[in-house]
Amino acid sequence: MTFTAFLRALNQVLAAGIGITALSLWLYALTFNLRNRVTFAYSVVLLAVALTFGGESLGSASASPALADLWYRLQWLGAILLPAAYVHFADALLATTGRPSRGRRRLSVRLLYAAAGGFAALLGSNRLLGPFIADAPLPYHTATRWTALFALYYLGTMAWAWVNFVRAYRRTVVRASRRRMAYLLLGALAPTLGAFPYATFLGNLTASAPHFFWLLATLSNLFTTLLLVLMAYAVAFFGVAWPDRVVRVRLVHWLLRGPVAASTALALTTAVRRMGARYLGQPYTVLVPLTMVLSFLLVEHLIGATAPLWEPLLGGWQSNSLLAALHRLEDHLFTQEDVAQFLEAVLAALCDQLRVPTAFIAVVEEGNLSLLVAVGEGPPLPETPPHLLAEAASQRGLLRWDGYLLTPLHHRESGALLGVLGFPSDANLDAEARATLRALAERAALALTYHARGRAAAHALQALTRPDDFIPRLRAVARYDQQKVLATPEELPPSAELAQWVKDALSHYWGGPKLSRSPLTRLQVIQQAMEDGHEDASQAVRSVLRDAVERLRPEGERRFTTEWLLYNILEMKFLQGRKVREVAQRLALSEANFYRKQRIALEEVVRVLLEMEAEARQEKHRQ
Template sequence: MVAILERINELLFAAVLIVSFSLLAYIVLQNWRSDIVRSLGVLLAGVIIAYSGDLLLARAQRPATIEFLGRAQWLGIVLVPAGYIHFANALLAFGSANTIAQRWRRSVYAAYIGSLAIFLLVVLGTNLVIYTGSPSGPVARFNAGPLFWFYVLFFGLAIASALIAILIVRRSALTPAQRRRLSYLGATFAAPGIGVFPFLLIASPNVIPLTLILALQAVASLIVIVMLTVMTYSVAFQGMLIPERLIKQDFVRWWLYGPFVGITTILFIQAVPVIAQYLGLPPETLITFGVMVMTVLMPIFVTQAKPYLDALIYRQDHSEIDYLRNLPRNMFTRADLRALLENSLVAICSALHVKTGFVVAPGEDGFSVKAVWGSRRDVRRFVTDHPVMSILPQLESMPYDAAASLDSGSFVVIDDFCLFPLRSPDGIFLGAIGLEATLDQLRRNGGMSADMRRMVTGLAHQIELALTTVQMQRQIFDALRELAPEMQSLQQLSSRLEQATPLTLSNLDDDIVLHPDFPQLVKDALTQLWGGPKLAESPLLGLRSVRRILAEQGGSPTRALQAVLRQAIANLRPDEQIDPSAQEWLLYNLLEGRFLRRQTVRDVAHRLAMSESDFYRKQRIAIEEVARQIVLMEEHEYENSSGRR
């Protein structure tokens, strides 16, 4: 029985270690600027060190190794009470008791200094805190020294301070969601303490049965795993301005790919010797096959489990999220459009026995040739002699009859090409199909027969449907881009209200990035970037990023705002490896020419080869991108200020 409990404890020690390390790595990557998260990181680090020592001590045999590991793991044991005091101070600073937190700040430094002093007494080999006892079975390693009870008092005060801070902050919480998270925290905050406190220095194996001690250790490890997970979820995202549904989704996904996969792998590796002995095979052989199976099955299992977990997380929003998840598969993208145009053009040219053809369709930069079949040289020569924009009016002016079939009157003949206009169901001009053939050649090739006209008309209608669909999608995406600042502002406002305290609520109205007209304020400031009443009186002067660099700009709010606007534009500069004709470069060059170089609309539009109407449409998108960059800069400032608290 003792051997089985020992093996179970080893597995659970490894599980706690994996969960703690995964949670620590996650919060470090996600929200390390928050002081609450940094203190939580100290607690998790203490658990990792302590359980690493337990895991190694379970297999150690040499007395010198046992002595070293038993003393070294006290780094984690003494870190936890200091982390609790740090955690309490960070919670009070976040909540309404900021004055109390300032008074307690010195206690945080004192706690870390005291922890270091206790650790030094332990590792220097003194008998003041612990001393080597007589081993009695697999758990008794050390006995308590005279100063151990000072550590117990220190530990109790740290736990009490964390609990008091949680109660104070929960009492001042304004929203049900914030109170719910703090309730979770109050129920689970003791997990690091349960995991690292050296109970065996108090409860001797000579008094309590060994099997009971090992069983209690196993139960404690299971409790620690659950409580650490809930505790981390309760506070790890404090101050992050993202919706709770995204927090839950990211957290669950990380738990699946981190702790779950790690624990499953450890369980399998530990089970290999038992299975190998039962089957009479070498353990190395089973490990080879097992790793092969695990690397294939675990990703499949996680992928299959994610939709069910998402359904539990989103619940009321499940239908919308499920539709958005499948949207990329249902979209008709530009790559799909190009493939359809090329395939349809090949079918039309092959049916009409035409060697060369092309399709003209609209894009972000106006009408252009989107697909070519046959001789590209002939198409290039035709487009050079007859620019696309010059022949489109003639095609667009042709009479339209949705019920009419293809005939000789449906084409416009220019040089050696016959052009057939493409229109949407409501008659809007969409582009054209060009075929290198005369009308007589089409008649001789059978292109004017009834069956052939039906087939070509059907293929042309498919192209028209695809172009119409892509245009509708582009309009939807443009609308979503226009709504993006408002949606982002609403998400940030919802997150801040959810995490609101009396201190933060009083400053909420001053956050200009949450205002619905924030993009318009950015536009007004950009139009007078070089000076003017709209810049000197702009509400953007209250931005955190502006206040931060105020001293660097000689105390001038106007110059500070100008610097922030220039930085926001500079942040939009694409990488040099990106194609110069890409949308990113177009927007950046528009902003640079119009606002940084103070060029006229006509000059910038001419340099970028676009019409003035297209310029204004692109300028609106570019200004929204500048506003989005300023929002990101403000989020960075907010997170830094939250971290300093």
């Protein structure tokens, strides 16, 4: 393989890697934070980059000239979309720093998207590009007068976007904000310089100076890859309520398990395929899929194996003992299901050793014994006599109770009574059986002790997960505009979690765990409804959500017009419980359009619910 051929193959892999990275980051933006305007505009930029480099990679690897022509047109489609997306992104970024558009910048963004649509129409009508040169070292389309006009449009629009980038940078004052903005501006160079289809204008250079061209293209793609990741890192902090350490860890996980793993598998597969073509005469052998699968699995394994080394550095767990303890909590926390599974094994071993048909463990709850787990078949627990718990708490030996022998289970540290282990009183308790009973009872008491610790920790941590997330949301909007620190809760965008809780509760409006166990019950307006009406949690959530929906009802008699659309969707879909297809047909909507309108309707319910929460808090403050 010549040096030029090596650079060309490396350039193809790098172009494909950029496309994979851009597509992966686009999915990341869609998954986590599309509500933020900066992130939405950035997702359009990523889509354009993915189209540009994906089309270039697929076109350069295509053996068919007709297919290569199609892929390179896809590259041009991404390049056409990119300038408008960049101005959109720069405008959203400038607005984030406290310089919102008065209408002119937003109008210009719309006009630029319209211009992009015009160039896309020229691309489809074969006027933007000339004939396709398939036999060049790098295939390309020749230029036309429309191509020259597009080049001027590209340069002018990008210059305009960069003016707004610089204005946004100058408006940041705090050192941390300026640092992140500098990262973003440096990363923004990548799509600006790397996505333009130079081959159309420099096609002759690929034949006259191939070494120089491919070396330049390879370095450009390496530069673009690094800066694209840097840009993604800077944008990842926009509009999210998570702490910075959480954003860093999530983004790195996403990059490693997505672009890095896929690009590594692609690079190794390409190398094996080319070596097979050179040494075996067959590019596609059994080694190609084997290399792809094994390389992907190996990279994923290495990520998981090394995660304990780099996660504490990114997340700050090494320097913070509280974060380290919270990170380990999931692995050491005993939930009720975990305890039940372990205690079932303990009771099964007890039944085998004592040759008894049933055994149970009951825990102390509100002065009575409540069955936690049982094995075998036995009669239900009778009501606990008042003296039984007192006797069990004061002694360690066996107790007789209504045909059962009970072994008290005490807290390992405080000595408090946690529960009892019971089995039929006709069991044969020889010396070996008693030793087994003591060992199993100790293990059961230890499991209940761990469970008690876990419940105490869970209750202590519940305050961190309540819907009152004013400070995290305030941090999200004030990262680059410090004036937003003065914003009131009503002026902040609602959290994505609150919107999901509302949707879940409405989906189980007539009963279900997402209603009865909804985190919305911790809202002040729900608590007030429970106190005023003496309702349980499910009834209170249902009542408040119904009131929120009714506040969206227009005045007058019900109609099936645009004004009533959002209310009709909420009332028919959730309050009446009708099927989606039935509601969509009644409202003359396609199912896709119905889901879009439903999302808007749910956002309106969240807005009204926040207003009701503010009213409830004000009323409580007056009291």
